[in-house]
Amino acid sequence: MVWDAWGIPAGHKPLSAQIRGLLTQVFGVSGDPLPRRDEHDVPLRESALTPGQRAELVEVVGAANVSTGHRDRLRHAGGKSTPDLLRRRADGPQDAPDAVVFPADHEQVLAVLAVCAEHAVAVVPFGGGTSVVGGVDPVRGRFATVITLDLRRLDAVTRIDPISGTATLGAGLTGPRAEELLGAHGLSLGHFPQSFEFASIGGFAATRSSGQASAGYGRFDDMVQRLKIATPSGTLELGRAPASAAGPDLRELFVGSEGALGVVTEVTLRVHPVPETIAYQAWSFPDFETGVAALRSVVQAGAAPTVLRLSDEAETGVNLARSGNVGGKSVAGCLAITTYEGTAAHVAARSAEAAAVLVAAGGAALGATPAEEWEHGRFAAPYLRDALLDVGVLCETLETATTWSNLAALKTEVTTALTNALGAQGTPPLVMCHISHTYPTGASLYFTVVAKQRDDPISQWQVAKRAVGDAIIAAGGTITHHHAVGTDHRPWLPDEVGDLGVRVLRAVKAELDPAGILNPGKLVP
Secondary structure, three states: OOOOOOOOOOOHHOOOOHHHHHHHHHHHOOOOOOOOOOHHHEEEEOOOOOOHHHHHHHHHOOOOHHOOOOHHHHHHHOOOHHHHHHHHOOOOOOOOOOOEEEEOOOOHHHHHHHHHHHHHHHEEEOOOOOOOOOOOOOOOOOEEEEEEEEOOOOOOOEEEEEOOOOEEEEOOOEEHHHHHHHHOEEEEEOOOOOOOOOEEHHHHHHOOOOOOOOOHHHOOHHHHHEEEEEEEEEHHHHOOOOOOOOOOHHHHHOOOOOOOOEEEEEEEEOOOOOOOEEEEEEEEOOOOOHHHHHHHHHHHHOOOOOOOEEOHHHHHHHHHHHHHHEOOOHHHHHEEEOOOOOOOHHHHHHHHHHHHHHHHHEEEEOOOOOHHHHHHHHHHHHHHHHHHHHEEEEEEEEEEEEEEOOOOOOOOHHHHHHHHHHOOOOOEEEEEEEEEEEEEOOOEEEEEEEEEEOOOOHHHHHHHHHHHHEEEEEEEEOOOOOOOOOOHHHHHHHHHHEEEEEEEEHHHHHHHHHOOOOOOOOOOO
């Protein structure tokens, strides 16, 4: 991935004439890109790794796998949140890790943790580097030295059990590589979050990731059968059977632990045959309220498609402004996307059942094209954010979840908090929202916020983030549905789990990581 933006260079394209015109109309910006720095001109703070520390790490992983080079350090200087990218584009030195270490297997991870615990070196586990909540930022905390532990070499499929429908994958496998290796056996994981092209299996587990097909296949934590974890206190192997009554499920401590309790090195996951058939159908609803009721009806009827999402009026309108139409059709109100995967018979039956529910709830079918176009451009959206940042427009996302009965109130409170916080700074925003994941009892809300940048856009967004975090808690939502906690949501975790819950997390961390070296500043308040 490029050092100061999302993705790879080939994905970056100039803004279209339609978007440039929209930016001029709404925010009064020209759409002309600001200059970007060459990575070779970016100063880094001097590495604090001592010769002795380096020698011990080299003894574990080999000289070629301990890097203090400028390029490696810069590319591990954090994740891909808007504040991360704004910091990277700002003048002055970047606070990069002192070294990047590339272990080859579980035993090397254990040995690296032992060295770092002995010498009080902080360790930031790193998969694809796609965190949008500060989860892989090299926070030093009380430590003089911090290294990034890049798991890319843990990239094997070590076991496939087609009878049970499971596969054991290395934590460093990226989403596309995992699908490629599983596909050779006619299998798929079916986990396709927006970070899919770059994020890793270990990262999916450590953040409780949720992909676009969650309505059909579940969240990533639903897929996890077994975990292997390296900690400064030793190894844990968890998950002996599909279900167990042998006390609390300790896997739950590490799915979502964000590298603060241990390093996930291997994951055994539920997999399924590559679908025989995929069918697409888009829908329009007169308004968001009607669309929400329709989604609730289809999910609670047990007829949910594999993919099910609904854009509000603002998001639907912006998509229309960008393209002039949706799949060649005019859409009034709100656009919904559905896809169905499985055998031909299953897809035909499920799509007919869902269609009957959606029509009865006020939906109008738009055909397959809008849904196919959405899927085709699914992974390109973060590149648009980079193009907006380049022209002086702030763009960031956030997500939450709540029950169906509280969904409308939560959406209103979040929209109001963002509008007031940014409007008070003289930069009234455009706030868009969609439902991205559904459950029988509720759904997630995913917000995209766009506003003109002030001179200090990081502080500008921090004001809005504090306001919206408080609003989410007050309105009964979760502080994060699938982006994880990281540094960005850590201030609200006591509100989410309570003071006693925080003490439980601290006690677990003290047992597993007595020196406190694992990912300081993240997750655990």
